[in-house]
Amino acid sequence: MIDVQVSIIIVNYNTTALTLQCIKSIRKMVLGIRYEIIVVDNHSSEGAVALLASRKDITFIRNGENLGFGRGNNKGAECAKGKYFFFVNSDTYFVNDAATILHTFMEEKGNERVGCCGGMLLTSDGKKQASYGNFPSVFGVLSEIGLYRLYRKRFTDRLSIAVKDGAVHVKEVDYITGADFFVRSAVFRQVGGFDPDFFLYFEETELAWRIRHAGFMSMWVPAARIVHLEGGSTTDTSGKWPLQKIRFFTxxxxxxxRKTTGRWALLAVKMLLSFQALMRWIYRRERYYFDVFRIIVTS
Structure with a gap:
């Protein structure tokens, strides 16, 4: 049996066309390593998912319910054989051999304490997307409501939970965006994988937090490039986040x-976000913003 170097794991939920596009790009671009592709379907309702189930060049796992992003990826990891796991969103596609670039970086001498890494995420027209971020903090939330204008650079570098970076150099970051999360399988298993309590959003941030506390680093490797069609499974044309997305995010x-800093920090964050949402509703006077305020207060 040929050893698998990288297990590429994709969670699909009613995004079969995008998942097929992602697989096609992997087959075209990833040439420098031995890899497998594992697709985990979170009980999609679309009939097109049969196209994935019938493929012989992937491992297909069909869940009996929608387990969410983290638990879905954990299912894929359970059967993965690679030394590394590469979790990629279904709404991504490779524009270079990102998997080999990240694998080569992790294998370099001196990088043994790098637990995970990720590449540069781009829009379909080549613009930079948020590829990494800083661990959330109370001060970061306080800054979000307007204070960041007083220290924009510090906010971006140290406090913002999502960072767009046009730099070309490798650097240590707090966490890698879950759309292209490349991690040592041994480290992933050591820290317990994705926390199943998270259904959607912040699961990669919390995982990176545990990886950091286990003594490993997260690194950004911008030479690896992947297009991310953000929101492929939660599309909206109004210009506003759908309320369900806001609910999951909140x-x-x-x-x-609650898990990383405790209930007093949580209380402070909830008060700050509630105040921000209330002010936005008072200013806008639209039902949508009242609904957002209600979600933030009652979540």
Missing amino acids: QSRYLYF
Whole structure:
């Protein structure tokens, strides 16, 4: 049996066309390593998912319910054979051999304490996307409501939970965006994988937090490049986040603070976000913003 160097794991939920596009790009671009592709379907309702189930060149796992992003990826990791796991979103596609670039980086002498890494995420027209971020903090949330204008560079470098970076140099970061999360399988298993309490959002941030506390680093390797069609499974054309997306995001944000910094930090964050949402509703006077305020207060 040929040893697998990298297990590429994709969670699919009603995004079969995007997942097929992702697989096609992997087959075209990833040429320098031995890899396997594992697709985990979170109980999609679309009939097209049969196209994935029928493929012989992937491992297909069909869940009996929608387990969410983290638990879905954990299912894929359970059967993965690679020394490294490469978790990629279904709404991504490779524009270079990102998997080999990240694998080569992790194998370099001196990088033994790098637990995970990721590449540069781009929009379909080549613009930079948020590829990494800083661990959430109370001061970061306080800054979000307007204070960041007083220290924009510090906010971006040290406090923002999502960072777009046009640099070309490798650097240590707090966490790698979950759209292209490349991790040592031994480290992933050591820290327990994705926390199943997170359904969607912040699961990669909390995992990176545990990786950091286990003594490993997260690194950004911008030479690896992947297009991310962000929101492929939660599309909206209004220019506003769908309320369900806001609910998932808010619940996971609160859960992150509760698990990593404690209930007093969570209380402070909830008060700050509630105040921000209330002011936005008073200023806008639209039902949508009242609904956002209600979600933030009641989550």
